[in-house]
Amino acid sequence: MNILKQLLETRPWLLADGATGTNYFEMGLGPGDAPELWNVDHTDRVLDLHRRFIDAGSDIILTNTFGGSSYRLKLHKAESRVNELNRAAAELARQAADESSRPIVVAGSIGPTGEILQPVGTLSHADAVAAFREQARGLKEGGVDVLWLETLSSTEELMAATEAADLVGMDYVSTLSFDTNGNTMMGVTPGALAQTCRTLVPAPLAFGTNCGVGASEVVATILTMSESLNDPTAILVAKANCGIPEYQDGKIVYNGTPELMARYAVMARNTGARLIGGCCGTSPEHIAAMRAALESSTEGEPPTMDEIVASLGPISDGARRRGEPDVNHVPRRSSRRRRSSD
Numbered sequence: 001m002n003i004l005k006q007l008l009e010t011r012p013w014l015l016a017d018g019a020t021g022t023n024y025f026e027m028g029l030g031p032g033d034a035p036e037l038w039n040v041d042h043t044d045r046v047l048d049l050h051r052r053f054i055d056a057g058s059d060i061i062l063t064n065t066f067g068g069s070s071y072r073l074k075l076h077k078a079e080s081r082v083n084e085l086n087r088a089a090a091e092l093a094r095q096a097a098d099e100s101s102r103p104i105v106v107a108g109s110i111g112p113t114g115e116i117l118q119p120v121g122t123l124s125h126a127d128a129v130a131a132f133r134e135q136a137r138g139l140k141e142g143g144v145d146v147l148w149l150e151t152l153s154s155t156e157e158l159m160a161a162t163e164a165a166d167l168v169g170m171d172y173v174s175t176l177s178f179d180t181n182g183n184t185m186m187g188v189t190p191g192a193l194a195q196t197c198r199t200l201v202p203a204p205l206a207f208g209t210n211c212g213v214g215a216s217e218v219v220a221t222i223l224t225m226s227e228s229l230n231d232p233t234a235i236l237v238a239k240a241n242c243g244i245p246e247y248q249d250g251k252i253v254y255n256g257t258p259e260l261m262a263r264y265a266v267m268a269r270n271t272g273a274r275l276i277g278g279c280c281g282t283s284p285e286h287i288a289a290m291r292a293a294l295e296s297s298t299e300g301e302p303p304t305m306d307e308i309v310a311s312l313g314p315i316s317d318g319a320r321r322r323g324e325p326d327v328n329h330v331p332r333r334s335s336r337r338r339r340s341s342d
Helices: 004-009 021-026 034-041 043-056 070-076 078-098 125-142 155-167 190-197 215-231 258-269 282-294 307-312
Strands: 058-062 105-110 146-150 172-176 207-210 236-240 245-248 251-254 273-277
Touching: 004 105, 004 146, 021 034, 021 043, 021 251, 034 043, 034 078, 043 058, 043 070, 043 078, 043 282, 058 078, 070 078, 070 125, 078 105, 078 125, 078 258, 105 125, 146 155, 146 207, 155 172, 155 190, 172 236, 190 207, 190 215, 207 215, 215 236, 215 258, 215 307, 236 258, 258 273, 258 307, 273 282
Parallel strands: 058 105, 105 146, 146 172, 172 207, 207 236, 236 273
Antiparallel strands: 245 251
16 A cells, blocks of 8 residues: 555644755755756755755655656756656655655655646647656656645646556645635636546545645635535645745745744644645744644644634635535546556
8 A cells, every 4th residue: 555545544644845946045056947956966955855854744755856847847958857857856755765763755746847738728638648757757766655746727737647647557646726816827726626636537645735825825725625525535735835925135035934834734734634734935944843733732623714814814815715616617538547557
């Protein structure tokens, strides 16, 4: 059985890690540089961040491969290195996980291609599947336990990534970013994601939201998603940005304190999330505060929207929606049931 499934059978929640890119900026990554190249050029720094998140209490660490598809690496003239960079990233995360005295899940991060799929854009379903499959194969060869499809914005891209995971024979987790008045950039609602994930074959081990525009919106999204599902067996994911980004002294910083992220972690759990972590701006220090808060508190009632605002900050009008899934936003095609040992 997949280690993530095993842990979820005995644990009420698991803590994921925090940010990759924004932490690398503090470690020397330059503006416009590709973090994925560090998997070969600065292995010590990649390992160090993984180890710091594990020491802070993370049960799940994501590989440094968010932009590891050929479409994203092409921006850095590295599109021919997809397998090399993804495999190397997985091997580094695997090393850090295996050093720990407790079980750590290694999740292979797969972000969006940066292209828009047909029929709205020009990228075909087949080409998207091929790109995701190439990336997934490298992650599998490097030893990840599960694929982690994150920050997607359309059901079309989600289904292409799902098909790629199926083709390489890997379990997966999927999260979309609801960063546009409670919707994704491509108009998907939390209810529509829940509806789509119920129909995907194979189904994700867990699904939910990451990134976005702050912890309050992520908790509101999980609340709406949980109510739309009305299914206590669904495993939801919350991985919020560390507050709101601000421009200070020539760089982008996130205003979320460890105390705010600790409150967010508890609220996310009470709202129904079982996989909880941080996204942009979240440091090991934030993760340590989140772990302490989760361990020192018992599960309570889901918060109201007003309680979320009072504790974490404003929520957009769109994110305040409640009710049934958006039946007008349905996937145009379903993933094929096909497994291989690719």
